[in-house]
Amino acid sequence: MKKIIFFLATLLLVSACSKKVENTYKMNQEKTTILAKESKEIFNNQDLLNRMLGQQTVSYFVDSITKEIYTLENLESVEQEVNNRIAEYKETLGDSFQTQLQSIGFASEEQFKDSIASRIMSSKLTEEFIKSNKEEYFNNQHPVQLQYVIFPDLETASASLNVIREGISLKDSIAVNPNLIAIDVVVTEQNNNLPVELKSFALTTSEKTTSEIIEVAGANDIKVYYIAQIIENDPNQFVDEAVAEIAKNINQAEVLKYYFKKHNVVVYEQNLYDQLSQAFPGVFE
């Protein structure tokens, strides 16, 4: 009996002592000194590793995992697109390019390139995810291709509508007025940039038809007048545009959850796990 109790007590003592190191991660590298006091090591590379893991690393790891997944998905290289964007930034910012990079926290152009590449990859993966689940998203979001014109007064709007009723398109009906432009958009259930009245017309009209004049009260109660035309209400006819619009408002946790499952992403680092769970609720469910 005594022996059993001794054994259990020792076991518990040993596990209690080992508790201190449960959140310690290690490298198979030789120890190097980072900080020393009176020439004695007080902080080494193993300590620094664990301290680095305690920083807000979630974006870093999401980028890193995104790159792995992107490779596994065999999607087209983003290099050209990255170079184009860098060239655009350089052209716009001129000599201040490097200073601007540093001011937004990038130590080098290479780091900035990496960040852009991750963003492009992430957006392409999101679009691929929506395409893979397009029936579900098209059914829930009802994407509609819409063209509309904003008229400053009722008379001009009425004149256009009369011409449209004679069989002229919305775009051609304003050809005589250079101040007016026809705007093409994809409207979805989650699109919040359009007036409610216009969105309601787009989402409740099943025919490819032209609206009546839609009166909208803008800022300072100044009224403007819309005429809208549904160009296409079958999203399978404009898949890329519909997917791009849905991607703008998608819950990133859903996207990550899908790819984490698909490519068996397993996290073994506690802080990263906690940060991912907080930033993307449900990602590990």
Added chain:
Amino acid sequence: MEMMKKYGFPALIACVLLIFVAYYAIDSAKKQKTSQHTIATKEENGDSILYSVNGKNYTASTFYEEAKNQFGNLATIIELQKQVASNLKTTNEMEQIATSYVAQARQNANQNSILSELRRFGYQDIKELKDLIIFQLKINELNTNYLNDHRDDLVKKFVEENNSSFVSHILIKVADVKQDETGKFVLTPTTEEKEKLETVLKELESKEFSEVAATYSEDMGSARQQGSLGYVDNSVLNSFVPQFKDAVLQLKDGEVSQVVETQFGYHIIKIDAKDVENLITNHAFVQQFYEKSGISVLTPVLEKAKELNIEIKDSDIQKYVDGLVNGGAN
């Protein structure tokens, strides 16, 4: 007695066992609060695996090599500060502030946010929050002491060049304001406006400026701060109307102005701090000094580290720190 001999020692061991079990039960309950889910760790050739994608492992060594530039510099600076702070005395005042802060944070703040902040500074447990606060208070004290040591050279020069001060005011609005041909504002107050000004002036004879400002000032933003406009320097002064700016520049530390007329109405201005010794006691000034003087906020800690023989041995990190200090960045 015979029973005691026979079962006494095993009973003692059983008590110890129970204490451990109880400790574990309490500890794991605490853990539930700080981390929603404890995950398993894994290694590959003595290297911790941080994550894997489709069986491909991303190890601690890879992370260290790839991300040292991004996270290692700050993490080392924090450790350096902690090492320096551990050599500084913890005062009773620091203890009291930290205890009160911890009590407030436990009630109001999100436990996960506290825990992730603690991890940034190398603490693992929520009960170490007090240690983190004391550490930060020590660093603040170190930064203030540096200013005290350089009061007559660096700080004096900074204050003179920037016209630093802390300013409060009371505003009594006047609706009818016209500008004469010389550009001067002519105020025609109503009886009510005139009476309010007289009340304020009377009140100031017996009450604190801050109390009167909070009660009567019609500049609602500053009235909520007992009339305080906070830290004022050249960049702020230039946004003031000329009459107000001139008054601030002319008044001395602690002085209250006569009534100053501007296009907004009547102002009574007080200089809360202008002399170097008073400015230094204000944490907002200390922050402004390190942000704008070109002296890095790391300078005091590096000087103290040198005194304590604490050195950065990693050449890349040393280079980064040199860049911050020499560039005057924070």
